[in-house]
Each structure stands twice: as structure tokens, then as C-alpha cells.
Amino acid sequence: MSQKFEDLSALVDGEHSEQPSSSSRVLNAVKNDAELQQKWKSYHLIRDGLRQELPANINFDIADKVAQALESEPEILAPKRTWRDLPLVAQVIPFTKQGGQMAIAASVAVAMIIGVQQLNQPDVNQPFNAAPPIPGIQGGLSPVSFDQTRAVPNSDGVEQRRRINTFLIDHKQQLRFKTTQLIDDETSLLQQTIEKEEAQSDLVENTPQ
Amino acid sequence: MLKTLLNKIFGRVIWALPFIIALPMQSFAQAEQTGNEATSITFPSNSAQAWLAKMSHAVKSLNYSISFVLLKPGVDAQPYLWRHGVNEEGLEMEQLNLLNGPGREVVRIGNKVSYFEPNVPPYSLQSSIINGPFPSELFLRPEKLLLGYEFIMVGRSRISGRAAQQIRIISKDKSRFGLNVWLDQETGLLLKMNLIGQESQLLEQIQVTGLQVTKEPDPFFAKIEPGMLPDVVNFSPSSAIDSPWTINYLPKGMTIVKRDLRRLSGSGEVVEYIMLSDGLVDISVYMQESNNNKPQSNLVGTVQTDTLLTIQHGELNITIIGKLPAATANAIAKSIQRVN
Incomplete structure (x- = not known):
């Protein structure tokens, strides 16, 4: 009785590989034994738990739930045989269904191309032909008149995209110029933040979860 | 039922006891030889902390040459060469070289890091x-991560043709991404991450494709002339700013490492900048008083591995970028x- 659990447990742990014949014997036993199948589930669950590999949401018994849902489904009466049931036509119909999906996919692609084209267009409604600011430029070469030209109503999406780009570039720069000293001032910095946090926690009580 | 499982676990613990007892003795013997490192090794020697301490020591003290590939979703694989050596005077030398395209070369001699990159004049930090x-x-201070992360021993496997020890690093409050690290059993160096x-x-x-540990530092380091390296760029220390804003929630172990007012080089806008770090990831927070002329929608997305979130929160536009869950x-x- 306990020997078969022991065998199964060893198999789950990957420690049962001495003879391939014995592991296939255990697998056959699992196939024919509902109790062992239950064990199989729980051993794997225990192993995942011990290794902290459990996913955020655990869906137990998806197969069982699907089977239950199918059973509780109202019964559909078999329709009369129509021309659709002829083998040749039955094969054609899936193609038309696929065609529909292709059309959807194609329209998405077109939408994306239009979106990209709009993005790449220079700002037409600028009053004068200022050189467009290049977001990727290094070293703060921003045009002086930038803020004035912004006053002209502009497409918000483009504007925001450009701002996000600036943030991304700045983030990369910050990481690049980050310096770390192994010995000095690290502890003092930590100390500062802790003090600051303590000061903050006095002020406000509500912290998000 | 459960008894058999427990029996087995106890059985293995008893079986492993002699090893658990024997190993610290060995490591003490080693520690005496290395001398100054002995103080940092205070964990049982087969724990994840001990493995990371071993890695940290190996990264700093061995002469090695490692080839690895960095893989990110939606981007080409990036192959790197990473070499490290310690010369007779005990000076650490390190080189990191991006092997594809115009490349990116970084050389560290002691506490001076020089960057050679395309389109940017070379500089040192x-x-x-x-x-x-x-x-x-x-690599250098794994113990610093203990504030926010938990280290878990997982098991052994074979990586890059070598026996490897797998360690999982998980944030304690489940607020950040986790890390799986495989370390070389023999040297403690990184094999996969x-x-x-x-x-x-x-x-x-990150997948290591080649690892060589040598007695002498690589001949490459002998060719470097420290006098020829670019000068150190000094950033004026950011004066403590008197900000009206405060962050009330920080993930466990995360601290503010930098805070200043800065003008973005792309658009010239002035923002308040905060860098958060827990030793594993660095996160940028940008704050800007919202302007009615520039309405912006709340957005969240990922750019390669970085999460980007930009929201309008009260009077502020806040943008957060970094490797953290949205x-x-x-x-x-x-x-x-x-702050009132």
C-alpha cells in the first residue's frame, strides 16, 4: 500500500530513473488507480509549493469543470441533414470562416500602418518650418522655441508619444550614469531614507495595499 | 498517505546530516586561507545565502573570461564578452564588450569605469x-537584497555543460519580478539568469555560453594604459530639494537613491526625478504638475522588459519606468x- 505511494513520490521527485521499466510500471499503476491519480496531483502541488513555483491563481481541475459545464449544457437536437452535410461543402465552409479572420487581421494591419504613417508625418500645422526636435539627441540640444510651437494645437497622441520617448531615453541615461561606491556613503544614504520614511509615516496613515 | 512523504523527507535529512556538518568545516578551512572574507560568511554553507556569498567572492577575486548572450522579447540576441582579472597589486580589472554591431566597450580599472560607445564621446565614471x-x-553585495528578497535553494541541473546550483530570488512582498539564477558548482560564477x-x-x-577561469589575468588587461582612459565625469551632487511631494508606498527593501529637479534633454521640460532601487532593479519616477493645455491619457505598457506607466494623479502627471509589475x-x- 505505502510502497506504491513511495514509488510514485520518487517518480515525481525525478529519483526513480534507475530502470526505465520500473518507472513505466509506476505510470501504468497510476493510470489504473484513482487513488494514485489523486496522489499524483497532490504530490505535484506539494512540490510546486515547496519550490515556491505556484502560480498566482491556481485553477484546480479545469478538465473536470469543463466536463461539468458540458453536462449541464442544454441538449441541442440534431438538425436535419442539409446540403452543408455533404462532405465537399463541409470542407469549404471552414475556408470562408478563415477568410473572415484574415479580413480582420488585414484591417488591423492597415490600421497600424495608418497609425505609423500619422506618427511619422512632420507637424504640418506649425507656423514656420522649425526643425523638428529629435527625441534621441544627447546632451540637451533642445530648441529654444520648442514651448512656443507647442502652443499650436497638436494631435495629443503624437505629443504624448514624444513625451514618453523622452522619459524612456532619460531613464536609460539615468541608469547609465548611475554610480555605486562599494564602501562609502551607502549606509548614510540608507539611513537618510529610513529617517525620511519614518517622518513620512507620521504624516499620512493611508497606504495603498 | 502524508506519512510516507514525511518519512521520506526525514530520511533524506538524516542521510544528508553528515554532509551538512562536514561542509562548514571545509568552508572554515577555506575562509582562514582567504582571511578577510571570513567575516561575511556566516550562513550554513549549503544555504542559498552561502552560494550567493560564494558567487560574490568569485566574481571579485577570480580571473575569468565569460561569454554570454542577453535575450529580451522582441529584440535580437545580444552577445557579450565579460572578462575580469586581479593583478599582482590586487587591483581589479574588468571588461564588458558587446560583440554585435558597432559595439559598446566598458573597462573598469579599480574604481574608474570607462565607457566607449558609438555616437557618444568616451567618458569615465x-x-x-x-x-x-x-x-x-x-554580484557584489547579495546580502543587500535580503531586505526585500528571499533566497531559495532549488536544486541542481546542468547549464552550459557544467554542474549548476539553481537559486531562486523572490521579492518578499510579491511586488517585484523574481529571478532564477544558476551558479557554477565549482567556481560559483553565474551560468544562467x-x-x-x-x-x-x-x-x-542571460545565458552563459563559455566560461574560462585562468590563473593569470587575461593578456588584454596588460595592454590597457590607465593614463589613456577618458577623464572622470563629475556630476555636481544634487542639492537636497525641497519637494512638496512625497511617496507613501515603497515596495519592501526599496529605497530612494536619487532625487532632483532636472530638465529633460529631449523636450526641455522640467520634472522632478526620483530613482528607486532595491539593489536588483532601478526604477525612475518622473513627476510634473499637470498642465491643462497638454491633456494626457493614462497609459501602461511594456517596452522590452521595462514597464512604463503614466497616469494623471491629482495635480500631477506621474511616469514610472522600470522592471517592475504594472x-x-x-x-x-x-x-x-x-505634504501639508
């Missing part, structure tokens, strides 16, 4: 780590308040 594709602080999302999906990977970024952003 006063720092003890290279800002590369891997979290250097994890996976950045894991909250649904256990792979976000970023929910955490949102919690940080929503916790920003005006």
Missing part, C-alpha cells in the same frame, strides 16, 4: 560597478501626495 545588462549589485514575471513567464534571460508601479504612483 567613479564607480565600483559596470552598469551592464546584469544586476551588478547582486532568468527574470521571471508574476505568472512565471520568462521576461529576460500593479506595483500603479501603487507607487497613487501613493504620491502633497
Whole structure:
């Protein structure tokens, strides 16, 4: 009785590989034994738990739930045989269904191309032909008149995209110029933040979860 | 039922006891030889902490040459060469070279890191780590991560043709991505690293393809003339700013490492900038008083492995960028308040 659990447990742990014949014997036993199948589930669950590999949401018994849902489904009466049931036509119909999906996919692609084209267009409604600011430029070469030209109503999406780009570039720069000293001032910095946090926690009580 | 499982666990613990007892003796013997490192090894020697301490010591003290590939979703694989050596005077030398395209070469001699990159004049920083594709602080000060992360021993496997020890690094409050690290059993050096999302999906990977540990430092280091390296760029220390805003929620172990007012080089806009770090990931927070002329919609998305979140929160436009789950970024952003 306990020997078969022991065998199964060893198999789950990957420690049962001495003879391939014995592991296939255990697998056959699992196939024919509902109790062992239950064990199989729980051993794997225990192993995942011990290794902290459990996913955020655990869906137990998806197969069982699907089977239950199918059973509780109202019964559909078999329709009369129509021309659709002829083998040749039955094969054609899936193609038309696929065609529909292709059309959807194609329209998405077109939408994306239009979106990209709009993005790449220079700002037409600028009053004068200022050189467009290049977001990727290094070293703060921003045009002086930038803020004035912004006053002209502009497409918000483009504007925001450009701002996000600036943030991304700045983030990369910050990481690049980050310096770390192994010995000095690290502890003092930590100390500062802790003090600051303590000061903050006095002020406000509500912290998000 | 459960008894058999327990029996087995106890059985193995008893079986392993002699080893657990024997190993610390060995490590003490080693520690006496190395001398000054002995103080940092205070964990049982077969724990994840001990393994990371071993890695940290190996990264700093061995002469090695490692080839690895950085993989990110939607981007080409990036092959790197990483060499490290310690010369007779005990000076550490390190080189990191991106092998594809115009390349990117970083050389560290002691506490001076020089960057040679396309389109940027070469410069040096006063720092003890290279800002590369891997979290250097994890290598040098793994104990610093203990504030926010838990280290778990997982098991052994074979990586890059070598026996490897797998260790999992998980944030204690489940607010950040996790890390799977495989270390070489023999030397303790890194063989593989996976950045894991909250649904256990792979976000970023470093795979070592070649590892050589040598007695002498690589001849490459002898060719470097320290006098020829670019000068150190000194950033004026950011004066403590009197900000009306405060962040009320920080993930466990995360601290503010930098805070200043800065003008963005792309658009010239002035923003308040905060860098958060827990030793593994660095996160940028940008705050800007919202302007009615520039309405912006709330956005969240990922750019390669970085999460980008930009929201309008009260009078502020807040943008957060970094390798962290969007929910955490949102919690940080929503916790920003005006100090009364």
C-alpha cells in the first residue's frame, strides 16, 4: 500500500530513473488507480509549493469543470441533414470562416500602418518650418522655441508619444550614469531614507495595499 | 498517505546530516586561507545565502573570461564578452564588450569605469560597478537584497555543460519580478539568469555560453594604459530639494537613491526625478504638475522588459519606468501626495 505511494513520490521527485521499466510500471499503476491519480496531483502541488513555483491563481481541475459545464449544457437536437452535410461543402465552409479572420487581421494591419504613417508625418500645422526636435539627441540640444510651437494645437497622441520617448531615453541615461561606491556613503544614504520614511509615516496613515 | 512523504523527507535529512556538518568545516578551512572574507560568511554553507556569498567572492577575486548572450522579447540576441582579472597589486580589472554591431566597450580599472560607445564621446565614471545588462549589485553585495528578497535553494541541473546550483530570488512582498539564477558548482560564477514575471513567464534571460577561469589575468588587461582612459565625469551632487511631494508606498527593501529637479534633454521640460532601487532593479519616477493645455491619457505598457506607466494623479502627471509589475508601479504612483 505505502510502497506504491513511495514509488510514485520518487517518480515525481525525478529519483526513480534507475530502470526505465520500473518507472513505466509506476505510470501504468497510476493510470489504473484513482487513488494514485489523486496522489499524483497532490504530490505535484506539494512540490510546486515547496519550490515556491505556484502560480498566482491556481485553477484546480479545469478538465473536470469543463466536463461539468458540458453536462449541464442544454441538449441541442440534431438538425436535419442539409446540403452543408455533404462532405465537399463541409470542407469549404471552414475556408470562408478563415477568410473572415484574415479580413480582420488585414484591417488591423492597415490600421497600424495608418497609425505609423500619422506618427511619422512632420507637424504640418506649425507656423514656420522649425526643425523638428529629435527625441534621441544627447546632451540637451533642445530648441529654444520648442514651448512656443507647442502652443499650436497638436494631435495629443503624437505629443504624448514624444513625451514618453523622452522619459524612456532619460531613464536609460539615468541608469547609465548611475554610480555605486562599494564602501562609502551607502549606509548614510540608507539611513537618510529610513529617517525620511519614518517622518513620512507620521504624516499620512493611508497606504495603498 | 502524508506519512510516507514525511518519512521520506526525514530520511533524506538524516542521510544528508553528515554532509551538512562536514561542509562548514571545509568552508572554515577555506575562509582562514582567504582571511578577510571570513567575516561575511556566516550562513550554513549549503544555504542559498552561502552560494550567493560564494558567487560574490568569485566574481571579485577570480580571473575569468565569460561569454554570454542577453535575450529580451522582441529584440535580437545580444552577445557579450565579460572578462575580469586581479593583478599582482590586487587591483581589479574588468571588461564588458558587446560583440554585435558597432559595439559598446566598458573597462573598469579599480574604481574608474570607462565607457566607449558609438555616437557618444568616451567618458569615465567613479564607480565600483559596470552598469551592464546584469544586476551588478547582486554580484557584489547579495546580502543587500535580503531586505526585500528571499533566497531559495532549488536544486541542481546542468547549464552550459557544467554542474549548476539553481537559486531562486523572490521579492518578499510579491511586488517585484523574481529571478532564477544558476551558479557554477565549482567556481560559483553565474551560468544562467532568468527574470521571471508574476505568472512565471520568462521576461529576460542571460545565458552563459563559455566560461574560462585562468590563473593569470587575461593578456588584454596588460595592454590597457590607465593614463589613456577618458577623464572622470563629475556630476555636481544634487542639492537636497525641497519637494512638496512625497511617496507613501515603497515596495519592501526599496529605497530612494536619487532625487532632483532636472530638465529633460529631449523636450526641455522640467520634472522632478526620483530613482528607486532595491539593489536588483532601478526604477525612475518622473513627476510634473499637470498642465491643462497638454491633456494626457493614462497609459501602461511594456517596452522590452521595462514597464512604463503614466497616469494623471491629482495635480500631477506621474511616469514610472522600470522592471517592475504594472500593479506595483500603479501603487507607487497613487501613493504620491502633497505634504501639508
